[in-house]
Amino acid sequence: MFRRPLAALSLDRARPRPFTTPTPRTKAEAHAELAGLVERLLPAAVDEGSAAVLDAVLTAWAADWLQRVDTEHLDHLGALDRLVGMAEEAVAAAEAEHQSAAHRLRLADTDLTAARTRLGA
Numbered sequence: 001m002f003r004r005p006l007a008a009l010s011l012d013r014a015r016p017r018p019f020t021t022p023t024p025r026t027k028a029e030a031h032a033e034l035a036g037l038v039e040r041l042l043p044a045a046v047d048e049g050s051a052a053v054l055d056a057v058l059t060a061w062a063a064d065w066l067q068r069v070d071t072e073h074l075d076h077l078g079a080l081d082r083l084v085g086m087a088e089e090a091v092a093a094a095e096a097e098h099q100s101a102a103h104r105l106r107l108a109d110t111d112l113t114a115a116r117t118r119l120g121a
Helices: 006-013 027-040 050-120
Strands: none
Touching (some): 027 050
């Protein structure tokens, strides 16, 4: 049976996170996950250059968060546009009904004036 050398086994453990890993949803989750990533680093391997590795993770999280916010924003804009359209339709119907009622009122007022004139004459 083929056995891998010890160096290869330790390299297999140090794989990057898969892309299917969900992005933390809250600040507390992100902080806990980032703390876990830092703790898994070898203590002697942490130096000023280690931050660049974690910057890529944070950048990916930020991009995912922004994408979610943009998507929710577009969804809300769509819902608002729908509501505005419904309101405009209701206003147009109310204006048409108002104009019709005002026209009927003018006709009734004209008929009332004509009836008073005939009765008074």
